[in-house]
Each structure stands twice: as C-alpha cells, then as structure tokens.
Amino acid sequence: FKCDPIYTKILDDFIELNKIELLGLEPIEIGGDEVMSLAEISKIARSIKSKSESLYIVGKKIIERIFLTANMKCKKQLTLEKIKKETLENLTKVKIKIANLYKKLYSDKAYFKEFIETEFKKYGRDDVSSFNLDAIFDYTSASLENDSIEFQDVTPFMYLKSQIIAISANKNIKYVLIDECQDYSITQYKILAMLFKNSNITLLGDLNQSILP
Numbered sequence: 001f002k003c004d005p006i007y008t009k010i011l012d013d014f015i016e017l018n019k020i021e022l023l024g025l026e027p028i029e030i031g032g033d034e035v036m037s038l039a040e041i042s043k044i045a046r047s048i049k050s051k052s053e054s055l056y057i058v059g060k061k062i063i064e065r066i067f068l069t070a071n072m073k074c075k076k077q078l079t080l081e082k083i084k085k086e087t088l089e090n091l092t093k094v095k096i097k098i099a100n101l102y103k104k105l106y107s108d109k110a111y112f113k114e115f116i117e118t119e120f121k122k123y124g125r126d127d128v129s130s131f132n133l134d135a136i137f138d139y140t141s142a143s144l145e146n147d148s149i150e151f152q153d154v155t156p157f158m159y160l161k162s163q164i165i166a167i168s169a170n171k172n173i174k175y176v177l178i179d180e181c182q183d184y185s186i187t188q189y190k191i192l193a194m195l196f197k198n199s200n201i202t203l204l205g206d207l208n209q210s211i212l213p
Contacts, residue, residue, distance in 0.1 A: 001136055002152045002153065002155070003152075003187075004185075006119065006123055006125060007156065008186055008187045008190060009119065009123060010116065010119050012163065013119060013122075014101070015055060015160070018101060019045055019046075019055065020038070020045060022055060022094050022097055023045070023055070023062065023091060024087070024090040024091060024094070025041050025045065025062075025063075025087070026038070027041065028041075028066075028080075030074060030076055030079050030083075035070050035073055035074045041066055044066050048062050048065060053166075054163060054164060054165055055094065055164045055165070056091065056095075059091050059094065060091065063084065063087050063088060063091065067080055067083075098157070098165070099157075101160060101164075102153070103144045103145075106137055106140045106141040107141070109137045109138075109141075113133045155187050155188050155191070158191055162190075162191060162194055166194075167195065169194060169196065170195055170196060171197070174198070174200065175199060175200050176196050176199045176201045176202070177204070178202070178203050178204065178205075179205070180204070180205055180209070181203035181204060182205035182206060183205070183210060
C-alpha cells in the first residue's frame with residue numbers, strides 16, 4: 001500500500017487539508033476586532049499553489065498576501081507588522097510538525113478508511129478493497145504511538161519532510177547509478193530526483209525480480 005503510486009498523492013492531499021494548521025495561521029484580531037477571519041485566511045492560502053516549492057516557502061508567500069490584504073482593511077500598520085512578525089516566527093515551527101502530521105493520518109481508523117477510499121475514487125482507482133486498511137491502520141498507528149517508525153514508513157516520512165520543509169539537493173554529484181531499480185517505489189524515485197537534481201541517472205533492474213507487488 002505504501003509503495004503504491006497513489007500513496008504519494010494521498011500524502012500531498014493530506015498536507016493540503018492540514019495546510020492552515022501546519023502554517024500556524026490564526027484569525028487576525030486587533031483590540032477585539034477581527035481584521036481577517038480564518039475563512040478569509042484559508043481562501044488566500046488555497047489560492048496560492050506550490051510551484052515545486054516546499055510548504056515552508058509557500059507559507060511565506062501566503063503570509064505576505066494575508067497581511068497585504070489586512071493592511072488594505074486596517075490602518076493600524078505597526079500592530080499588523082508586529083502580528084506578521086509573530087506569524088512568520090510561528091511558521092518556523094512547521095519543521096517539528098511533520099511527525100505529528102503523519103501520526104494524525106493514523107489517529108482515527110474511521111477517518112483514515114473514509115479518507116483513503118475517497119482518495120482512491122478521486123484518482124479513478126477501484127481497487128481499494130485489495131488493501132487491508134484495518135490491518136494497515138492498526139500496525140502503523142501502534143508503531144507511531146510508540147514513537148517508532150517502521151521501515152515502510154521511512155520513505156513516506158522523508159517525502160513529507162521534502163514537501164513541507166524541503167531536502168537539500170546535492171549539486172556536485174553528476175552521475176547516479178541505481179541497481180535493482182525494480183525494488184524502488186515511485187515515492188523513493190521522487191525523493192532521489194530532489195536529492196540529485198543536476199545528475200544523470202542510470203537505472204538497472206529486472207521487473208521479473210521485483211520484491212514489490
């Protein structure tokens with residue numbers, strides 16, 4: 001399940017669903033008066049899409065747009081600048097929210113199953129029944145509750161990190177050779193592409209020897 005190409009899309013959509021919480025955005029109030037409601041802030045956040053940028057970078061753009069709008073509605077610029085500074089400082093906490101986001105995905109079985117089934121329909125997949133979602137949830141949630149990450153969760157966790165705060169690319173390596181390429185998942189290839197943006201990559205493998213379904 002976690003090696004299936006759809007799992008990357010599920011993680012992307014889960015980040016988008018939790019964007020406001022991850023960015024730490026709250027309604028803007030001055031002297032008891034609401035300058036920007038959470039609904040207005042959410043609308044702005046949804047309107048700014050990622051262009052292969054991390055959520056952290058996109059978050060900065062969202063905050064700039066929010067406070068530009070707030071300045072047009074309220075003349076208390078010094079107070080707004082102070083709130084903006086606090087909001088940008090709060091944004092840096094997104095780095096420590098990655099683990100909690102993954103735990104949240106596996107925190108409620110009913111929600112997890114409904115969300116996964118909805119995602120399969122969204123992407124035109126009719127084979128969700130081929131996966132034992134109950135067993136997947138039980139095993140993963142038990143592991144995460146013990147603050148441990150199983151092997152099959154390392155790649156999704158790294159992918160979340162890459163999408164939320166980015167991962168540093170190695171620009172010095174020019175050639176990458178990957179053997180047994182049939183045993184890598186789509187998510188792992190996405191991560192490798194981020195790590196070696198400037199590299200020529202050669203893949204060697206045999207589909208008949210794949211350990212993945």
